[in-house]
Amino acid sequence: MLQLNNITKQYTDGSGIRKVLDGLSLQVDDGDFIAITGESGSGKTTLLSILGTLIAPDEGTYTLGDVKITDSADQLSAIRNKQIGMVFQDHRLLPQFTALQNILLPLLANEDSVSKEATEKAEQLMDFMGISLLKDKNVSNLSGGEKTRVAICRALINQPLLLLADEPTGQLDDVNAQLVANLFKKINAELHTTIVMVTHSQEMAKVANKCFSLLQGKLIVKN
Ligand SMILES: Nc1ncnc2c1ncn2[C@@H]1O[C@H](COP(=O)(O)OP(=O)(O)OP(=O)(O)O)[C@@H](O)[C@H]1O
Ligand SMILES: [Mg+2]
Structure with a gap:
């Protein structure tokens, strides 16, 4: 599905x-469920941002399907919208909108209004994720675990081939973390979505079928 080759990325700031x-x-x-662990500051979010085409590497190549990712903005936003779903650690939900409205948001990037079919699709996803009852609730009133599940539904609304998740259980208690872990397993198995997930949690990493650790700028196979 995708290949990163010899990627380098460096940042320059006051300290050099x-x-x-x-x-x-x-x-x-295709079909992989990959977990990436690593110390804080090791570059996990940087790596996910490159995979999500939010930032470009300094060197190396990224091939997604048949497409060699370049920094042509048009091409990237189309790929990002159709092929990649992202769950951010801080959710990035819009607090003034309901759960359903947040989930439908990516569709409004391409169209002025949302079709009945799209709304039904969002409702099916909410059902799949066990949050149907939250549909019309304002997201600012939801718990951390509920927000995570809304953010996952939003990432899935365009039926992406690839789901990227940055610390999806980072702020959850053990019970909610386990629930979200099981949902990722279900998304991978039943929706056949390929997943790359960053996590601090060894428990969470166990639900994946491949596990890597990011160390000194490179990925080391774990298990
Ligand atoms: N835009 C930026 N400008 C300068 N330095 C940056 C920038 N983004 C990240 N860094 C630095 O790059 C390193 C890797 O950051 P990154 O966010 O990828 O780490 P991480 O593994 O996701 O950490 P955490 O587990 O704490 O989320 C850190 O030292 C960070 O300070
Ligand atoms: Mg990070």
């Missing part, structure tokens, strides 16, 4: 140059 990714390669196959 810091090479965060240093010759990193990764192959993701």
Whole structure:
């Protein structure tokens, strides 16, 4: 499905140059559920941002399906919208809107209004994720675990081939973390969505079928 080859990424700030990714390669196959762990600051979010085409690497190549990712903005936003769903650690839901409205938001990037079919699709996803009853609730009134599940539904509304999740259980208690872990398993198995997930939690990493650790700018196979 995708291939990263010899990726490097460095940041320059007041304290100098810091090479965060240093010759990193990764192959993701269709149907994979990959967990990536690593210390704080090791570059996990940077890696996910490259996979999500939010930032470009300094060197190396990224091939997604048949497409060699370049920094042509038009091409990237189309790919991002149709093929990739992202769940951010801080959810990035719009607080003034309901759960359903937040889930439908990505569709409004391409159209002025949302079709009845799209609304039904969002309702099916909410049902799949066990949050049907929250449909018309304002997201600012939801718990952390509920917000996570709304954010996952929003990431899935365009039926992406690839779901990227940054610490989806980072702020959850054990019970909610387990619930979300099981939902990722279900998404991978039943919706056949390929998943790359960053996590601090060893428990969460166990539900994946491949596990890597990000160390000194490269991925090391774990297990
Ligand atoms: N835009 C930026 N400008 C400068 N430095 C950055 C930028 N983004 C990240 N960094 C630095 O790059 C390093 C890797 O950051 P990154 O966010 O990828 O780490 P992480 O593994 O996701 O950490 P955490 O587990 O804490 O979320 C950190 O040292 C961070 O300070
Ligand atoms: Mg991070």
